[in-house]
Amino acid sequence: xxxxxxxxxxxxxxxxxxxxxxxxxxxxxxxxxxxxxxxxxxxxxxxxxxxxxxxxxxxxxxxxxxxxxxxxxxxxxxxxxxxxxxxxxxxxxxxxxxxxxxxxxxxxxxxxxxxxxxxxxxxxxxxxxxxxxxxxxxxxxxxxxxxxxxxxxxxxxxxxxxxxxxxxxxxxxxxxxxxxxxxxxxxxxxxxxxxxxxxxxxxxxxxxxxxxxxxxxxxxxxxxxxxxxxxxxxxxxxxxxxxxxxxxxxxxxxxxxxxxxxxxxxxxxxxxxxxxxxxxxxxxxxxxxxxxxxxxxxxxxxxxxxxxxxxxxxxxxxxxxxxxxxxxxxxxxxxxxxxxxxxxxxxxxxxxxxxxxxxxxxxxxxxxxxxxxxxxxxxxxxxxxxxxxxxxxxxxxxxxxxxxxxxxxxxxxxxxxxxxxxxxxxxxxxxxxxxxxxxxxxxxxxxxxxxxxxxxxxxxxxxxxxxxxxxxxxxxxxxxxxxxxxxxxxxxxxxxxxxxxxxxxxxxxxxxxxxxxxxxxxxxxxxxxxxxxxxxxxxxxxxxxxxxxxxxxxxxxxxxxxxxxxxxxxxxxxxxxxxxxxxxxxxxxxx
Amino acid sequence: xxxxxxxxxxxxxxxxxxxxxxxxxxxxxxxxxxxxxxxxxxxxxxxxxxxxxxxxxxxxxxxxxxxxxxxxxxxxxxxxxxxxxxxxxxxxxxxxxxxxxxxxxxxxxxxxxxxxxxxxxxxxxxxxxxxxxxxxxxxxxxxxxxxxxxxxxxxxxxxxxxxxxxxxxxxxxxxxxxxxxxxxxxxxxxxxxxxxxxxxxxxxxxxxxxxxxxxxxxxxxxxxxxxxxxxxxxxxxx
Numbered sequence: 095x096x097x098x099x100x101x102x103x104x105x106x107x108x109x110x111x112x113x114x115x116x117x118x119x120x121x122x123x124x125x126x127x128x129x130x131x132x133x134x135x136x137x138x139x140x141x142x143x144x145x146x147x148x149x150x151x152x153x154x155x156x157x158x159x160x161x162x163x164x165x166x167x168x169x170x171x172x173x174x175x176x177x178x179x180x181x182x183x184x185x186x187x188x189x190x191x192x193x194x195x196x197x198x199x200x201x202x203x204x205x206x207x208x209x210x211x212x213x214x215x216x217x218x219x220x221x222x223x224x225x226x227x228x229x230x231x232x233x234x235x236x237x238x239x240x241x242x243x244x245x246x247x248x249x250x251x252x253x254x255x256x257x258x259x260x261x262x263x264x265x266x267x268x269x270x271x272x273x274x275x276x277x278x279x280x281x282x283x284x285x286x287x288x289x290x291x292x293x294x295x296x297x298x299x300x301x302x303x304x305x306x307x308x309x310x311x312x313x314x315x316x317x318x319x320x321x322x323x324x325x326x327x328x329x330x331x332x333x334x335x336x337x338x339x340x341x342x343x344x345x346x347x348x349x350x351x352x353x354x355x356x357x358x359x360x361x362x363x364x365x366x367x368x369x370x371x372x373x374x375x376x377x378x379x380x381x382x383x384x385x386x387x388x389x390x391x392x393x394x395x396x397x398x399x400x401x402x403x404x405x406x407x408x409x410x411x412x413x414x415x416x417x418x419x420x421x422x423x424x425x426x427x428x429x430x431x432x433x434x435x436x437x438x439x440x441x442x443x444x445x446x447x448x449x450x451x452x453x454x455x456x457x458x459x460x461x462x463x464x465x466x467x468x469x470x471x472x473x474x475x476x477x478x479x480x481x482x483x484x485x486x487x488x489x490x491x492x493x494x495x496x497x498x499x500x501x502x503x504x505x506x507x508x509x510x511x512x513x514x515x516x517x518x519x520x521x522x523x524x525x526x527x528x529x530x531x532x533x534x535x536x537x538x539x540x541x542x543x544x545x546x547x548x549x550x551x552x553x554x555x556x557x558x559x560x561x562x563x564x565x566x567x568x569x570x571x572x573x574x575x576x577x578x579x580x581x582x583x584x585x586x587x588x589x590x591x592x593x594x595x596x597x598x599x600x601x602x603x604x605x606x607x608x609x610x611x612x613x614x615x616x617x618x619x620x621x622x623x624x625x626x627x628x629x630x631x632x633x634x635x636x637x638x639x640x641x642x643x644x645x646x647x648x649x650x651x652x653x654x655x656x657x658x659x660x661x662x663x664x665x666x667x668x669x670x671x672x673x674x675x676x677x678x679x680x681x682x683x684x685x
Numbered sequence: 686x687x688x689x690x691x692x693x694x695x696x697x698x699x700x701x702x703x704x705x706x707x708x709x710x711x712x713x714x715x716x717x718x719x720x721x722x723x724x725x726x727x728x729x730x731x732x733x734x735x736x737x738x739x740x741x742x743x744x745x746x747x748x749x750x751x752x753x754x755x756x757x758x759x760x761x762x763x764x765x766x767x768x769x770x771x772x773x774x775x776x777x778x779x780x781x782x783x784x785x786x787x788x789x790x791x792x793x794x795x796x797x798x799x800x801x802x803x804x805x806x807x808x809x810x811x812x813x814x815x816x817x818x819x820x821x822x823x824x825x826x827x828x829x830x831x832x833x834x835x836x837x838x839x840x841x842x843x844x845x846x847x848x849x850x851x852x853x854x855x856x857x858x859x860x861x862x863x864x865x866x867x868x869x870x871x872x873x874x875x876x877x878x879x880x881x882x883x884x885x886x887x888x889x890x891x892x893x894x895x896x897x898x899x900x901x902x903x904x905x906x907x908x909x910x911x912x913x914x915x916x917x918x919x920x921x922x923x
Contacts, residue, residue, distance in 0.1 A: 133734075134793070136836055137742040151816070195817035198807025198871065200825065200832045207819030233832075239741055240832060247806035282786055311737045347739045428739060431758050554726045598730040600696050603787040606729040 097277075097288050097534060102128045102255075103520055104293040107262045107276060107318065109135030111143075111238070111505035112484025113297030114245040114254075116461075119513025121254040125520050129254055130278050130289065132261045132313065132608070135246045139299055139311040140505065143238025144424060145214060145352030146230035147194075147506070148499030149187040153204060154211035154228040155219065160184040161675055163229060165221045167500060170381050171493025172635035172645065173680040174331065174653060176669035179489040182459045183500075183507045185674075190506045191231055199244040201233050202421075212421075213355040214498040216381040216685070226379060228355075230499040235350050235424040241502060257289075261608050262317065264537040265294070265325045265480070271465075272527040273479035276321075277537045281608060284601025286541065288534060292524040293481060293516045296322070296455065296463075297509065300485040301619040303612075305448035306558075306565040309341050309348035318486035320615025322455050323622060323658040324540070327477060328466050330488040330653045330666065332453035332619070333626035336496055336636050337570050339385040341447025343405035345432040349425055349444060351498040354378040356421050358410040360385070361441065362392045363399035368406075373685040380685035383495040383636045386446035390570045393445075400443065407441035446570055451619075452496055452636065453626070454488040456655070456666070461487065461512030466657055466664075479527055481516065483508045490653065493668075494635020543592075544610050550595035553610045560587055560613075564620050568627050573640045577628040584621050591617050622656045629663035630654055647680055686710055686761075687774035688720055690731060694787050701785065704731075705774075710761070714769055717749055717756035717777070721789075733789040740902060743837030747789050748778040753839040753900040780842040782851065796838045799855045803863035803881075808874035824870040831865035831910060833903050834858060840897035840907055846890045854890035855882075857897035857907030864910035867917065879914075879921055888914055 106117045109131030120127040131138065150160040164184040168175055195201060195209065202210035209231045217227040233240035249256070259281040266274045266288060275290040301316025302308035319329055339360070340349040354360075359378045362368050372388035373380035380388075389406050398404050410418060410425075415438045418426055422437075429435045429442045456464040461481035464474045484505045491504055516524075529537075567580025591613060598606045632646035633639050653666040670677045688708050693701035708723045721733055733756075734744040740758035747756055750765040750773075760769075767773035783791040809818070841847045841856035855863070863882065866872045882888045888911060897907040 133736050133742075133744065134797075134836075137734075137736040137744045139737065139742075141742050141835075142737050142739065192813075192815070192817050195871075196807075196809075196813040198866075198869065200828050200869070201817070203820050203822045203825045205822065207821050209817050236741075236833060239835070243832070244807075250801060251804075251806045311742065313736045424741075431740065552726075553729070600694055600730065602695055603732045603790050604730075605732045609729075 097286060099288045099290055101290045102126045103291060104295065104516055105130060105275060105289050105291040106295040106297055108138070108297035108299055108484070108486070109133070109258070110138035110297060110299050110484060111140035111241055111245060111502060112509040113295070114242070114249055115506050115509030116295050116297060116483055116513040117254045118245060118249050118252060119510055120517055121249060121252040123517040125517065127254055128257055128289065129249070130257045130260045130262055130276070132259065132281070134258045135256065136242055138242060139314055140238045140242040142311060142348065143241070143502055144235045144348060144350035145355065146212060146232035146237045146499050147191060147241070147502035148214060148217070148230045148497065149191045149503055150184065150229060151188045151191055151209060151211070151231060153208040158227065158229065160187065162219055162221060162227065164675065165678055166216050166218055167491065167497055168678040169222070169683060170216045170495055170497040172495055172683055173493065173651060174490070174634065174668050175493030176490050177672040177677060178669045179459050180491050181672040181675060183491050183503060186507050187503050190510055194241065194244060194506065197244050197248050199233065200240050201231060212352055213379060215351050215354065215376070215379045215385065216497045217379070226376070230352070230355065232352065235352055235422045238502065261611065262321070263541050263611055265321050266529050266533060266537045267325060268527045268529050268533055271477065273477060274527045274529045274533070277541070282603055284604060286538070290526070292479065292520065292526045294479055295461065295512055295516070296480070296482040296486050297484045298486045300451040301616065302448050302451070304561065304564045304616050304620045304623065306561040307341070307346045308448040309338055309346055310448070315612035316615045316619035317612065318482065319454060319622070320618040323618040326659050327463065328456065328655050328657055329622050330453055330456035330655055331490060331494070332622045332656055333630050333654060334452035334494050334636050335448060335623065336382055336450040336452060337386040337446040338449035339382060339389055339446055340408050340444040341449070342428070342432045343400070343443040343445045346447050347428055347432045348449065349408060349428065349442060351382070353408060353410055353422060353425060356417060357413050358408055360389065361407050361409050362397040363403070364397060368392050368397070376685035381495055382498060383638070384685055386570055387638060389446055405443045405445040408444045409441040410437040411439055411441070450496055450501065451485055452488070452490070452492040452494065454486050455482040456653070457482050457487045457489055459489060459508070459511055460515035461508060466655065478525070481512050483512045494637060540614060541611070544596040544607065545599060547595045550593045551590055553594060553596070553606070553613050556587065556591055556594055557613050557616065560616055560620055563587070564623070568624060571638055571640060572627055574628065577624065581624045581628055584617070584624050588617060588621065622658065625661060626654050626656050626663055651680060686771040688724060689774045689776045690724065690788070691778040692731065692788055693785055694730070714760045714762045717759045717761065717764065717775065718745055720761070720775060721756060732787045741835060743835030746780050746837035746839045748780060750776045753780060753843045755837060755839070755902045758902060780838055782842045782848040793838060795851045796841055796856070796858065799859040800836065800862060802855060803859050804874070804878065805862045805866065807866060807869065807872050809871055810873065818871045820870050827868045828865055830905055831861055831868060834861055834905060835903060837902065839900045839902060843896040843900045845894060845896070846892055850886060850890055853886035855887050857911070860888060860891070860914065861905060861907040861910045864914050867914065879918055882914060883918055
């Protein structure tokens with residue numbers, strides 16, 4: 095075998111919040127841990143998170159209770175979030191957030207010296223009975239940046255071994271399907287290496303770049319989901335894509351929900367605060383799926399603004415210059431740069447924009463990847479050696495709709511949990527599965543295909559086409575016939591991408607090669623999304639269908655499981671058995 | 686419009702050269718990063734870094750018509766007069782003073798080394814409380830203008846003192862981060878941090894040229910932070 099092998103106890107693929115929280119945990123315990131990231135870690139997409147991290151630390155309200163946060167999250171998920179996982183996240187959350195403060199995260203502060211918390215959408219006190227809560231811990235409107243840099247700094251301190259600007263291209267499995275590590279390319283030199291490890295942790299983030307318009311960074315190409323699907327592993331609830339209500343119209347850049355938390359609100363072209371009609375109680379702080387749909391209805395009913403009537407406005411000027419500059423300084427900058435609008439004076443043009451992948455690789459609370467089992471009854475079975483945390487994973491704490499501020503909490507809680515679990519497993523003695531040369535060859539096949547391509551369509555053109563299919567056929571509102579058309583278009587794209595051309599085959603820092611490999615992943619995620627969206631014949635959370643407008647608890651109060659081999663959709667039970675509290679029973683979801 | 690881009694591939698080129706491209710912007714005031722994407726569609730061998738495309742990740746620092754900045758938040762109209770109108774070419778070069786890996790991609794190793802030297806993490810040897818370490822809004826305000834750094838290297842690579850001594854002078858970005866922890870009420874390694882800076886090079890090579898301030902895409906002021914550290918060192922010496 096001609097390929098170099100590097101061996102670790104554990105490898106983490108992805109240098110965002112989840113990956114670096116997991117690697118930090120393992121590095122602290124002294125195990126040989128490597129973090130492989132296709133960008134320098136502080137360039138990961140966690141850096142773009144703005145509003146904050148939701149957690150019942152009882153600063154804004156001394157009586158706050160993690161069970162109230164749990165209730166909101168279950169309701170927000172439209173009841174297909176797993177209640178054991180949500181319980182774990184909300185309960186462990188405060189400890190994980192205080193740790194971040196101890197690590198140095200520069201949270202904004204209250205007069206009492208505690209962490210500042212702001213209201214976010216879908217938050218309540220006393221199980222929905224006590225009015226709006228303020229539960230999102232914030233570092234101005236740069237919480238993700240502050241969190242990511244803090245975690246990078248702590249990893250430096252604790253001696254994590256970084257492989258920055260290395261791109262993981264494929265999982266390596268043995269003949270039984272046990273995971274042995276990954277193939278990765280050193281982008282700078284072009285060298286290909288086999289990273290061998292007892293534990294492989296995917297923390298590769300989301301895949302928002304399957305859509306033409308997204309708040310996601312250019313690097314969010316679903317590499318982890320792509321690798322899992324090619325390895326024949328299932329993905330769960332992949333039809334559930336969150337469209338964030340406030341992306342800057344045209345640019346797609348995110349404007350935090352914290353703007354509405356601080357008192358901003360949406361208006362249509364007539365200046366009407368329309369959310370009062372759609373969600374009389376929570377208004378602009380209803381759940382994201384509800385607000386995004388309401389905005390689209392306004393636009394479709396002809397009350398959108400601009401020459402094409404294709405957006406609405408986010409009004410902030412009434413908050414005053416001082417609040418805007420102290421609480422939302424980053425938003426002021428972004429609005430001026432990308433919308434040529436100063437929020438102190440005029441409203442920002444906004445439109446719902448693809449933002450977050452609720453689905454992903456199914457895992458338990460320890461991050462262990464779940465594989466397909468016989469039916470949707472019975473015990474979960476795990477993929478030996480594989481873990482997933484953060485946006486690439488589907489634990490599932492977000493179900494059909496994620497609440498704002500819960501993604502950063504998900505990252506730190508489950509990055510930490512996977513680290514703790516692997517640490518413990520390593521101590522007890524974990525098996526290192528050994529691949530054969532043929533296994534490694536198999537993992538190299540895709541890369542070799544691109545390397546030997548001599549003609550065909552170009553990567554940028556195919557990518558653009560894929561993104562427009564997803565945008566036009568699988569957006570905020572969905573319809574069976576339109577989706578069937580989309581599925582057919584993707585099948586055609588699959589054939590063409592399999593014959594596409596990598597013209598530049600040079601070694602050093604060849605970003606064309608990386609973009610080609612990313613295109614394969616975009617296709618895998620897009621196809622899984624399309625088939626799952628067509629298959630879920632109901633409307634729930636972010637998945638909203640004209641032809642099935644109602645939630646169907648009888649048939650679909652469950653996870654969808656996409657099987658990449660059969661390209662078919664199955665079902666998996668949702669967990670309704672939290673350990674310390676009573677089950678939250680599904681009920682009609684109103685805000 | 687015309688775009689002129691620094692090209693160098695160590696595998697095939699003996700020396701770098703500038704390559705001209707023609708790009709159709711349809712008269713729009715696009716960001717420089719958008720122009721790079723259009724060039725990349727024509728010529729996929731042209732390499733550059735990018736990630737967030739909104740000025741928070743710090744990947745796409747480069748030199749645009751002579752000035753360092755982030756390509757993703759620099760519209761053509763702000764590069765130089767005449768560029769948007771097509772009267773002057775857009776000229777893109779890698780950040781100065783660092784080794785070029787390929788095209789617009791520089792080796793940031795030296796820059797990151799200097800960052801690591803300032804021990805850029807909170808140090809506090811007292812036992813952590815069960816909740817957060819309390820910090821008043823006034824104490825917290827002292828790290829505003831410091832923690833927002835995105836490590837894009839626009840500042841350090843525009844600094845003549847850093848060009849001259851990139852191994853010994855820490856440079857504006859690292860020193861800004863050094864002060865970020867000196868100014869944090871939760872950090873108690875002040876003495877150790879200061880003693881590491883007390884030599885002729887680490888900090889004192891700053892000559893107040895202030896290029897760092899004029900190029901910082903986040904509007905931060907490393908020169909002021911360096912001044913604060915100087916004062917702390919001075920007080921400590923008395």
